[in-house]
Amino acid sequence: MTAHAPDMATLSAYLDGELGISERRQLDAHLATCRPCALQLAALQALAADFAKLPQENLGFDLAGVIEGRLAVAPRPRGKPRTARWWGLLPVSLGAAASIALGVGMGSALFGGAAVTPRVTAMSVFDTLPPGGLCLGAESCYGKGARK
């Protein structure tokens, strides 16, 4: 076999048992004859063994008890409100459109289609007489001509 750089991704997946059966058999046969690949696989296996020897740090207390206490005062979780989709609004918009159309139709039927202008009542905001009907002065109530 010609010299080659070991395919680390394949060797790594082989180590993890993540290769398909045929690929695994092929690599088994290759490893039996290729020293560089066999050495790399051995290095990966040693690394996995080192991971298994890493010190197991512990919390040192029962967190579940703490969480239990916190849950007792925490609000009960609620599901997220469903986000409204456009088709979800369809019945509402159709109903609104129908109501408007009905209103316009009824209005047209009542007034025979003629536009009716509402009568505008002129409003007198300020009267000449102050509240209570008191005269501002004799001259405003009685004209000069009236006094005789």
Next chain:
Amino acid sequence: MTTRTDDAEDERLAAQAQTGDRQAFTLLVRRYQERVFRFILRMSGARDEAMDLTQETFMKAYQALPAWRPEARFGTWLFQIARNVTLDLLRRRRTVEFIPLDTGLPDGAALDPQDAAPLPEEQLADKQRIQLLERALCELPVEQREILLLRELENMSYADIAAMLNIEAGTVKSRLARARVAVLAHYRHHAGEK
């Protein structure tokens, strides 16, 4: 490593917790507290922060429980939350990408006086390799560190890792290989090999 029985029990407890059974959720916490803590500790390198984040992970999981669906393995879903809270911390620290090697050994990894006592050669070599591995883990980019921890310590399958990190299974394969090569290079560097 989780088994099918463990998964079924997780699923049962999570479904009960979803109905408001706090006791069921407490049991889930008890099942996962040490593993989640170790993962966060290895990711963050700080014990006190890891303890806080472990607690935060479970509180967030409780609040998010209505969104959990049995199609997602509970453990994978929980580790996803743990990963997110840890990444938030690392972003706040601005150390997501790199922790300089010269900052020394991670907490708890320093040699204690007992280490000075003579040990059989093989045992000493083992201890040195473990220390090198701990240093290498601190030095690795976060994306390589997390994938190594999930595979080597949590024994997650490529499919679970892919689901958790939201990447393709092919990416898991290549990223994991790169991470392993990086650690091996670290070993060789410190052993004076080229």
